[in-house]
Amino acid sequence: MKRMISANNLLLVGIVVVGAAVLGMATSGQFFGPVSMTSFFRFVSVPILIGLAQMITLCVGQLNLAVGAIGGVAACFTGVIVTSWGVPPWIGALVAVLTGAVLGLVNGLLVVGTRINGFIVTLAMSQILIGVQYALVGTRTIERKAWPELAAFGRSEILGIPTIFLMTLVVAVIVALYFAQTVSGRKLLASGGNASAAQLAGISTDRALIVAHTLSGLLCGVAAMVSISFLPGVNTTVGGDWLLPSFAAPIIGGVALAGGTVAVLGTVLAAMVVRLVDAASPIFRFDAEVVNFVVGAVVLGTVALGKLREVQASRHASRIRSLRAEAALAEVKR
Template sequence: MKRFAVRFARTTEMTLLVICVVFFVGLVIASDGDLLAANSLRVLLQFLAVPVLIGLAQMVVLAVGQLNLAVGAIGGFAAVSMGVLMAEHGVPVFVALLIGFLLATVAGLVNGLLVVLTRINGFIVTLATMTVLLGVQYRVVGTRTVDDYPQSVKSFGSHAVFGVLPLIFLVALVVAALLAVMLRRTVPGRQLLASGGNPIAARLSGISNDRSVIIAHTLSGAILGVAAILTVASSPGVNKSIGGDWLLPSFAAPIIGGALLTGGSAVVLGTVLAAFIVRFVDTARAEFSLEPSWVNFVVGAVVLGSVVLGQLRSRRQERRTVLKAPDAAVAGGVS
């Protein structure tokens, strides 16, 4: 237990946890304690659920060395589909939400299949599917806002356990926990990380890199399906702008959380903590009446800094490996 505590204290997650605590304490002081009120905490956590999920959706694709630019388009398309089905076609709530979830999952699956079948970089593939889905989203909802769906959906989005913990936030945490178990404790999850970390070694070990890419994109779509459900439940209505501001936060959370753009890393806890930090930045903007553009500026700067630091760490690790290699060779020759 002590060894684990020492190891955790040196991780990126521990650093992020400390930053979260400092941020929270600072905001509590700046708000004269108003942030500790039950309603303030509930609102803070309620608007954190979707950023956590879209960060995880991007993280699982980054784990295989891919990018998903269609995060917002998949989630927005699924969300407006659910809203229109319930409000304008009288589809039962459960069926409409299930259809929207399946649409997002299938969209993720299609992304994975296109990457594998065409051998085109995921950046280009998801850019294309993003454009297509944005057009479909506009076709489905047009310029109107759909909000006439059953009150039970909105009640689910506003319900809070003990008056503080929003149910939708707890759903996001459950998804994060299931994803962590899947990546660390199941064979497909470990194979996915192996494919992202070293595709050549994975293939020599009998692992299908193509299958890992498909699984990663499909998982990403499924997580976005859950994010779409929570969006419909927590928003006053859905329209063509849903998902339009998801792209930057989807990259910010996993990259700040320690994910490598080259793949092979699963930073579920880091992604969740980084989503907290981004949310705290937004809260600080509102508290100090700053321009909304400052949030994007700060988040973008932090993401860029995280990428640069990640590259420096990777190069330093490579140099250490090269320096150790001759010693290992000499030792082998002596024996």
């Protein structure tokens, strides 16, 4: 509970409320209309999912630069097997999730097997998967009329709230419970917080890396499934703009780049902040470059502030140790 009401989360809640109020005033209240609200919650689902996917790799001190490429391949592969192979749409949706998990597993095995930093491995994999995505669909767009059941799911609502958004919140709760209540989740955090101490405690850091990348890929697959359900169609652009939001959500949400921490609620709230910035773009006529600059600047500022806090905390701890040492020395002299 204390983590949920942290200062960072309260700040993010305030930003979401103020941002929504500003957009409401700028649109004379139309932003709070049922159509706008439904659209907002529907489109924020993917940023939340990819933010959680990135958060899981960050918690073990890794990066996943293949987030968008994994989701793009999963979405395009599903489109191909549904339209060309006659696979039922719901089976195709499951295949999208499994494809993401398998590609994440490959990333994890490569990181552990080659002992190359995950930054390099996932960067290389992203380029390979972009080629695979193009090989699957080329320059064509597979329209969503090929999967009417999934399209209906993407449009469905429960009490006026998009079903896919509610599903995304359920996924977020499952992720939170995984890290808070399961041994596997705590092992990931221990591995990311201090790999040497984790190994001394009998925790396999290699296994932790593989599990983290697999779960990250799994969530990318879920994001691909969600994208398929509400996008007009799938093509090589799917996943192309996922990388920056995937980092922005967890970092702004309070996840440390060094590993050992997660912030599920913070990631969800930060994804909403990023989505509010996107929603403000057409209203205030911001260019896409301006939006990317703002989001990137916020991410950089958040990292810089985090580093500043770490330095201040280290200095404070050193000062306390010095005072204790001086007090002990004075006691000995007496």
